[in-house]
Amino acid sequence: MSMDRRKFLKIAGISSILGLGATAASATHNLWVKGLGPEEVDKNKDALLAKRWAMVVDMSKFKTEDDFKKTIDACHQTHNVPDYRNADGSVDKKFEIKWIWTAPYERAFPGQENKYMSEHIKDMPFIVLCNQCDNPPCVRVCPTKATFKYANGITMQDEHRCIGCRFCMAACPYGARSFNWRDPLGNNPNGTPIIKNENREYPKRGKGVVEKCTFCTERLAVGKLPACVEAAPKGGLLFGDLEDPNSEVRKIVENQYTIRRKSDLGTGPGIYYIVGGSDHA
Amino acid sequence: MKLYDVGKIFIGILVFAAIAAFPFYYNIGRVNAKPEPKFDTPAIQEWEKQYGKKECVESKEFMRAEHMQLLNNWRDSVVRQDNRGYLSDTSHKRFNMSLQNGCMNCHSNKKKFCDECHTYMSVTPYCWDCHIPPKEKEENKS
Numbered sequence: 001m002s003m004d005r006r007k008f009l010k011i012a013g014i015s016s017i018l019g020l021g022a023t024a025a026s027a028t029h030n031l032w033v034k035g036l037g038p039e040e041v042d043k044n045k046d047a048l049l050a051k052r053w054a055m056v057v058d059m060s061k062f063k064t065e066d067d068f069k070k071t072i073d074a075c076h077q078t079h080n081v082p083d084y085r086n087a088d089g090s091v092d093k094k095f096e097i098k099w100i101w102t103a104p105y106e107r108a109f110p111g112q113e114n115k116y117m118s119e120h121i122k123d124m125p126f127i128v129l130c131n132q133c134d135n136p137p138c139v140r141v142c143p144t145k146a147t148f149k150y151a152n153g154i155t156m157q158d159e160h161r162c163i164g165c166r167f168c169m170a171a172c173p174y175g176a177r178s179f180n181w182r183d184p185l186g187n188n189p190n191g192t193p194i195i196k197n198e199n200r201e202y203p204k205r206g207k208g209v210v211e212k213c214t215f216c217t218e219r220l221a222v223g224k225l226p227a228c229v230e231a232a233p234k235g236g237l238l239f240g241d242l243e244d245p246n247s248e249v250r251k252i253v254e255n256q257y258t259i260r261r262k263s264d265l266g267t268g269p270g271i272y273y274i275v276g277g278s279d280h281a
Numbered sequence: 282m283k284l285y286d287v288g289k290i291f292i293g294i295l296v297f298a299a300i301a302a303f304p305f306y307y308n309i310g311r312v313n314a315k316p317e318p319k320f321d322t323p324a325i326q327e328w329e330k331q332y333g334k335k336e337c338v339e340s341k342e343f344m345r346a347e348h349m350q351l352l353n354n355w356r357d358s359v360v361r362q363d364n365r366g367y368l369s370d371t372s373h374k375r376f377n378m379s380l381q382n383g384c385m386n387c388h389s390n391k392k393k394f395c396d397e398c399h400t401y402m403s404v405t406p407y408c409w410d411c412h413i414p415p416k417e418k419e420e421n422k423s
Contacts, residue, residue, distance in 0.1 A: 040366075040367075040368040041358055041362075041364045041366065041367055041368070041378075042364055042366045042368075043363070043364055043365065043366060044365055044366050044377070045366075047365075080413075148361070150363055152363075156360070156363075158360045158361065159411065160356060160360065183410075198413055200381065200413050200415070200416075201381060201382050202381070202413075203381065203411040203412045203413065204411050204412075204413065205411055206407075206410040206411050217363060221363065221365050
């Protein structure tokens with residue numbers, strides 16, 4: 001059988017298109033691959049739902065060091081965030097993992113500081129956490145889609161998929177992501193346990209994955225507010241649906257002057273700050 | 282034809298056979314008991330009292346053969362889609378798709394439930410690298 005060049009190319013082209021189609025079809029197989037599937041998969045009945053979860057941080061409500069500590073500890077306790085310490089009890093910066101922490105003004109809002117601003121604001125620690133961006137750079141760079149957006153605005157982290165490449169850490173302009181350099185087992189050199197009273201309702205993370213705040217996705221799913229919001233001084237952290245015109249956060253963002261961290265980068269952060277405020281301004 | 286070094290050859294064959302057969306005689310006399318996972322935790326007994334039978338999320342046969350697939354699907358559903366409720370096709374009951382707060386609430390005996398078969402089959406799923414198993418009393422060595 002003889003075949004001219006044109007006919008050969010036609011057949012080769014058609015068969016490769018058919019081949020690609022078959023691969024695509026087999027790749028989009030059902031989530032419930034084999035055997036019985038569920039009748040229904042859905043959210044829990046009492047889950048809190050939103051179009052765009054957001055938070056307002058009212059810094060005037062944080063007065064004492066204890067207010068910060070309580071808020072941060074509540075989060076880190078709930079999520080089994082390891083606490084790495086040096087032999088002298090100071091934080092081991094090499095291993096440190098943080099979901100919510102404090103940063104001075106010039107770190108939280110770089111470029112906003114000026115020579116004559118009040119010492120109070122200059123020295124005040126600001127509560128900072130993952131900004132749950134509208135357009136998160138971490139999601140864009142993740143090669144495995146281990147970090148991704150929920151429809152409700154939360155930037156979620158799937159530890160099962162994370163390969164520990166740390167692109168997301170390089171991409172995040174807020175330093176909101178921490179890498180697990182080691183398994184969180186045993187005690188620190190100063191004798192304190194790395195994970196104190198582990199929360200048996202939440203997993204730990206192993207060596208080689210990146211972690212961050214998830215806006216307490218697992219608590220929202222059972223109708224609870226995020227752990228930090230509950231532990232913060234009253235009104236210090238407000239949590240709600242920014243797309244809901246009647247929500248507290250929306251009203252504050254509409255009626256008061258709030259700023260966001262590095263919003264000029266175009267990430268669309270979802271954490272709004274009320275700086276200064278009543279007491280000291 | 283003459284066979285050279287008969288002695289050495291036979292010793293060699295014997296040594297080889299001894300090494301090759303090592304796994305067989307190493308296990309002689311060891312009872313290779315079939316794994317028998319236990320389903321007698323307080324939570325399961327409570328369930329049995331309430332509903333009149335022991336039942337899992339899906340049928341026993343399905344769970345035995347496909348629990349890894351089911352757990353994978355659960356994980357994807359929970360982590361990727363944020364859907365945590367599972368309405369069973371078999372029992373028409375609603376379950377919380379969670380290892381730590383679902384499965385292990387009933388099967389609080391990881392050693393006699395998970396490890397029993399996994400050890401026998403020599404599989405080491407990495408669930409427990411991060412997920413925290415329920416607290417168990419150390420078994421009395423009798």
